Amino acid sequence: MEALPSTDMPACPICTMTDLLDGGGYHECATCGHEWDKAQPDELTVLDANGKQLSNGDNVTLVKDLKINGKSGRLKAGTKIKSIRLVDGDHPIDGKVDGRSMLIKAEFVKFA
Numbered sequence: 712m713e714a715l716p717s718t719d720m721p722a723c724p725i726c727t728m729t730d731l732l733d734g735g736g737y738h739e740c741a742t743c744g745h746e747w748d749k750a751q752p753d754e755l756t757v758l759d760a761n762g763k764q765l766s767n768g769d770n771v772t773l774v775k776d777l778k779i780n781g782k783s784g785r786l787k788a789g790t791k792i793k794s795i796r797l798v799d800g801d802h803p804i805d806g807k808v809d810g811r812s813m814l815i816k817a818e819f820v821k822f823a
């Protein structure tokens with residue numbers, strides 16, 4: 712069994728004890744019996760070139776030319792990317808350009 716870092720340990724909202732039972736989709740407090748849904752993962756904080764927070768489904772525009780791997784060369788500044796999805800990592804913008812899915816650094820785009 713893996714030891715979890717203590718900072719990841721949720722506490723019971725009722726009695727604040729951390730002795731929890733895992734009920735699958737919910738936590739159960741071993742101390743007072745309170746049950747609650749597991750917290751959703753924190754929303755990713757992804758800031759665009761202007762420091763504006765981006766959300767899933769946003770449309771963005773490239774602020775600089777980007778080289779892309781493969782034959783298709785580069786993406787031009789000003790290229791629109793619609794309905795982005797945010798992912799974890801150092802290239803947190805997952806979007807489609809010309810039907811191709813790609814991952815882009817957040818500082819290379821701005822909210823459109």
Ligand SMILES: [Zn+2]
Nearest residue numbers: 723726740743
């Ligand atoms: Zn409790």
